[in-house]
Amino acid sequence: MSEPAATPTANSQGYSVVILTLNEERDLPRCLASLAGCNDIVVLDSGSTDRTADVARDAGARVLLRRFDNFAGQRNHAQREISFRHPWVFHLDADEQMTPALDAECRAASARTDVDGFFVAPRMMWEGSWIRRSTDFPAWQARFVRAPEFEFVEVGHGQREAPPMRMDRLHASYLHDLSSGGDQEWLERHRRYARAEARHLIEHGMALDWPELFSSDRLRRRRALKRLSYRLPGRPFLRFVYQYFLRGGFLDGRAGLHYCQLLSRYEAFTRTELKALRAAAA
Numbered sequence: 001m002s003e004p005a006a007t008p009t010a011n012s013q014g015y016s017v018v019i020l021t022l023n024e025e026r027d028l029p030r031c032l033a034s035l036a037g038c039n040d041i042v043v044l045d046s047g048s049t050d051r052t053a054d055v056a057r058d059a060g061a062r063v064l065l066r067r068f069d070n071f072a073g074q075r076n077h078a079q080r081e082i083s084f085r086h087p088w089v090f091h092l093d094a095d096e097q098m099t100p101a102l103d104a105e106c107r108a109a110s111a112r113t114d115v116d117g118f119f120v121a122p123r124m125m126w127e128g129s130w131i132r133r134s135t136d137f138p139a140w141q142a143r144f145v146r147a148p149e150f151e152f153v154e155v156g157h158g159q160r161e162a163p164p165m166r167m168d169r170l171h172a173s174y175l176h177d178l179s180s181g182g183d184q185e186w187l188e189r190h191r192r193y194a195r196a197e198a199r200h201l202i203e204h205g206m207a208l209d210w211p212e213l214f215s216s217d218r219l220r221r222r223r224a225l226k227r228l229s230y231r232l233p234g235r236p237f238l239r240f241v242y243q244y245f246l247r248g249g250f251l252d253g254r255a256g257l258h259y260c261q262l263l264s265r266y267e268a269f270t271r272t273e274l275k276a277l278r279a280a281a282a
Contacts, residue, residue, distance in 0.1 A: 013107050015144070016040040016084040017092055019061075020074050024094035025051040027180050032059040034097035034175075040085035044078050052094075070196075072154035079147045086110065089147045095177045096122065102172035106144055109170060116165045117145035119219070122176040129255040131178075133248035134263075140219050144170060156200040157193035183262065190266040198273035201230060202281070235271060240264040 017038050019031060022045065032055070035041055041061040045052060046068035053063045066077055075091055088110040092098070102120065109118060121138030123130050142152070142161040151162040161167060178186065212224035232238055243249045244260040252259070 013110060014039060014086045015088040015090055015106050015110050016042065016086045016147075017090045017098075018042045018044055018075075018078045018082065018084075019056075019092045019094055020044055020046070020071070021048060021052050021056070021094050022046040022068065023048045023050045023052060025055050027094040027177070028052060028055050029059075030177075031092060031094050031097055032056070032061065034099070035092075037103060038098075042078070042082055042084070044074060044082070046074070070154045070159075071157075072152040072159040075152045075159060079145070079150055079152075082147075084147055087146055089145055091143050091145070092174065093176075095180050097175040097177075099172060099174060102170065102174055105170050105172045109144065109168075112168075114166070115146075115168045117142050117150045117161060117167055119167055119169045120144055121169075121173050123173045125175055125177050126179045126255040126259050129253065131249070131252040131256050131259050134243055134252045134256040134259045135178075136222070136243075136247060138173075139222075140169065142167065143174070154200075157196035178259070186262060187265065190262075191269050194266060194269035194273050197270050198277055201274060202277050230274075236264045236267040239267045 015038070017035055017040070019028070019041070021028060021043050025048075028043075032041065041056075041059070043053070043056040043061050043063045045056075045063060045065050047065065056063050064082065066074065068074060078091075079089070088106070090098070090106060119140035120143040121140050123132070123137065124135035124139075125131070126134075142150075142159075142165070145165075150165060152159040153162045181189075207227075209224060212220050213228065215221050215224070229235060229238070240260050240263065243263055244257065249256040249260045
């Protein structure tokens with residue numbers, strides 16, 4: 001399935017958007033509405049059986065189809081195979097939204113030629129509340145990137161920038177609604193994430209790069225601490241203590257407490273998956 005390619009333009013003040021979807025008719029309208037000022041939106045769908053494609057087309061987006069392999073694979077396919085109108089592309093998910101401040105910053109940053117991509121920190125929302133401390137804001141994600149040069153690599157249940165990529169950071173944030181499907185959908189999704197995370201840990205090991213723990217780069221420290229944490233006993237309980245007390249999740253109110261409890265359950269899922277994979281390999 002394909003849509004006509006966009007006509008390329010040299011306008012350095014614009015950017016394109018790609019949205020990964022699978023049965024997203026509930027969340028996609030809000031995402032698309034936040035992109036009202038963008039003239040090149042592509043929905044890369046993984047085979048939706050609901051009205052996702054119709055919703056996208058009705059909003060003026062192009063719709064392309066690719067069977068899902070992993071997040072890095074989907075994003076790299078978009079980077080290399082889709083004819084975007086602009087050289088800079090923002091990668092969004094259907095439960096995420098652009099903000100006016102981030103839109104303005106992206107338009108200004110699209111004139112840059114000295115970097116391959118930008119990290120952007122999402123504001124994680126739970127039932128309308130920004131749970132800043134419960135989600136370790138700013139948790140940087142590679143989202144605003146040059147096409148086709150930028151490359152993603154799969155790590156666990158998500159993706160990161162490939163090592164050679166030249167990165168900078170944007171100050172404004174996009175919104176990510178973590179609660180749009182309720183607790184049950186969140187837990188089911190994180191069961192899948194736990195399986196992917198456990199497979200990655202088994203395949204790549206949990207070796208530590210000790211200097212990274214003391215790096216001046218917050219993102220490097222965060223990634224190193226995550227690897228270290230998998231060596232600790234009682235990880236689900238420790239994750240709750242860390243997130244709710246040490247990181248100040250209690251300051252996020254009731255939403256923070258609820259989300260930190262969910263994070264603890266996610267860590268239990270990962271622990272269970274790791275035990276099952278190790279038992280199968282024994």
